[in-house]
Each structure stands twice: as C-alpha cells, then as structure tokens.
Amino acid sequence: MDHRYIVVEGPIGVGKTSLTNLLTERLGSRRILEVVEENPFLSSFYADRQKFAFQTQVFFLLSRFRQQQELFQQDLFRSVTVSDYLFAKDRIFANLTLASDELALYDRVFEALGPRVPQPDLVIYLQAQLDVLLHRIKKRGREFERKFDAGYLESLTHAYNDFFAHYQDTPLLVVNTSDIDFVHNEDDREDLLKTIANAKSGVQHYTPRSRRG
Structure with missing residues (x-):
C-alpha cells in the first residue's frame, strides 16, 4: 500500500474504529484512536447540548491537537499510521453546536492549531442511513450515549455529508456502509480492503460487489 497515513471518518456509530482496527491488523500499522470517553463534559453535553457544547468542543479540539503533535514528534512516515478521526472534522461539530460568539472564539483557536497538524495520504469517509447508525449506537451500549438524540445525529449526518461534498484537501474514498458488514462478512471485508489499497x-x-454489473 502506498498510503502511509490513513484516516477513517464518519458520523457517530458508522464504524470508524472497527475499520481502523481492521486496517491496523491487516497492515501491521500504528493505530491512533480518538479518546472519546476521557472527555469529562460529554455525558453532560448529551443531556444539555446548549449548556455544555463549548466546554465539550474545546476539550476535543485540544485533545485531538495533542495527539496530532505526537505524530509530528515521531517519525510519521516510517510506518503506516491509521487514525479514526480527521483533525479538520472538529469544526463540523463546532458549527453544529456552538452559539455564534462561542464559534468566533473557537475559530481563533482552531485556525491557530490547524496548520500545525499532518495531512493524511487518504481519507476514508464512511456513511450510513440514520436508522442503521441508531441501531449501531444502541448495540454498542456506551453509558454516555444512553440519552442520545436522534435529531442531533440526523443533523450531524447532514453536516458530515456537506463537509465531504466540498472536501478537496486529500484523496477521498466514500463508502456507504448501510448494506455491507465489513466486520463479520469476509467477502465485504476483503472487497473493501482491496478498494482501499x-x-x-x-x-x-x-460500490459493493453485489451492486456491480
């Protein structure tokens, strides 16, 4: 594989970490996972988004930036690295959740940090229908997602689609996962991994194998 730094992206519940783990195992690569559970504001955010949006978002921004800086300090291109988040996507959530004055302050921080993170060689954008995402979120049973708002997820999915419809920074592979199961179905898994390579x-x-002419 020519790609040295691969990023897997998509809305909550779409399978980012699952694909990241599969790629890591297959390629013998270094794995970078977003530390979601360590955000002390996340449970409060899901209960009251308006009140806790700014704290939640700034914590994520700084946490993601710290991880990206660690990539710079290591030899990023000595081995393949696979990550389950794209730093630039942080602004998708900020745009969706922050009030205008909060967003203005957030943007000043984001614009100072953004140019200082490495760009991936390939971004894989995973999509899925809303009902599929909700089913996957419920199935994984995270405590802080018990009060998850379907309306918020729908808005987030639209925001993701809009972001990647205009994305031009790196090569991009768009994968609709609604009708495939790359975790449990070997044919789906091998076909997708071949496409990524x-x-x-x-x-x-x-395009899944079953839909090809």
Whole structure:
C-alpha cells in the first residue's frame, strides 16, 4: 500500500474504529484512536447540548491537537499510521453546536492549531442511513450515549455529508456502509480492503460487489 497515513471518518456509530482496527491488523500499522470517553463534559453535553457544547468542543479540539503533535514528534512516515478521526472534522461539530460568539472564539483557536497538524495520504469517509447508525449506537451500549438524540445525529449526518461534498484537501474514498458488514462478512471485508489499497487521487466512491454489473 502506498498510503502511509490513513484516516477513517464518519458520523457517530458508522464504524470508524472497527475499520481502523481492521486496517491496523491487516497492515501491521500504528493505530491512533480518538479518546472519546476521557472527555469529562460529554455525558453532560448529551443531556444539555446548549449548556455544555463549548466546554465539550474545546476539550476535543485540544485533545485531538495533542495527539496530532505526537505524530509530528515521531517519525510519521516510517510506518503506516491509521487514525479514526480527521483533525479538520472538529469544526463540523463546532458549527453544529456552538452559539455564534462561542464559534468566533473557537475559530481563533482552531485556525491557530490547524496548520500545525499532518495531512493524511487518504481519507476514508464512511456513511450510513440514520436508522442503521441508531441501531449501531444502541448495540454498542456506551453509558454516555444512553440519552442520545436522534435529531442531533440526523443533523450531524447532514453536516458530515456537506463537509465531504466540498472536501478537496486529500484523496477521498466514500463508502456507504448501510448494506455491507465489513466486520463479520469476509467477502465485504476483503472487497473493501482491496478498494482501499487501490485508492488513488481525487474522490472515489466504493460500490459493493453485489451492486456491480
């Protein structure tokens, strides 16, 4: 595989960490996982988004930046690295949850940090229908997601689609996971991994084997 730094992205519950783990195992790569559970404001945010949005978002921004800086301090390109988040996506959540004055302050911090993080060689954007995402979130049973708002997830999914519809910073592979199971179905898994290995420049859309003519 030519890609040395691969990022897997998508809305909550779409399977980012599962694919990151599969790629890590297959490639023998270094794995970078977003530390979600360590955010002390997250449970409060799901209970009252308006009140706790700014604290939650700033914590995530600084946590993600610290991880990215650690990539710089290591030899990023000595081995393949796979991450389950894209630093630039942080602003998707900020745009969705912050009030205008909070967003203005957030943007000043984001713009100072953004140029100081490494760019991936390939971004894999995972999509899924809303009902599929809700089912996966419920199935994994995280305590802080028990009060998860379906309306928020729907808005987040639309925001993700809009973000990646205009994304041009790196090569992009778009994968709709609603009708595939790359975790438990070997054919789906091998077909997707082959597509990832062959992904080139520009934007590509993955078509499941069952839909090809």
